[in-house]
Amino acid sequence: MTKSYVVRYVGGxxxxxxxxxxxxxxxxxxxxxxxxxxxGPKIVHHYDLCYAVEYGCEYRLRADADAE
Incomplete structure (x- = not known):
């Protein structure tokens, strides 16, 4: 039996x-x-790979560097 690989996205x-x-x-x-x-205008979002205990990995929305 093979186990599938789940990828979750968080944010955005x-x-x-x-x-x-x-x-x-x-x-x-x-x-x-x-x-x-x-x-409207083109909107680009970047998601970075992170480790998640529950899921193995997830992609989290990158914080906008210009917002700081």
Missing amino acids: PLDGRVDTLPDLPDEPRSTVTHVHLHE
């Missing part, structure tokens, strides 16, 4: 999204970029 427009992959990737991407296109 992908908050709560869960992707299920058939196996653990050899090298999970350290950053995922999500580009939101709509009638």
Whole structure:
């Protein structure tokens, strides 16, 4: 029996999204970029890979450096 690999997203427009992959990737991407296109300007969000005790890993919305 193989166990699927679950990836969760925390924060931003992908908050709560869960992707299920058939196996653990050899090298999970350290950053995922999500580009939101709509009638307004293009909005880009970056999610960084983090370890989560409950799920193994999750992608968390990167804090905006310009907000500080």
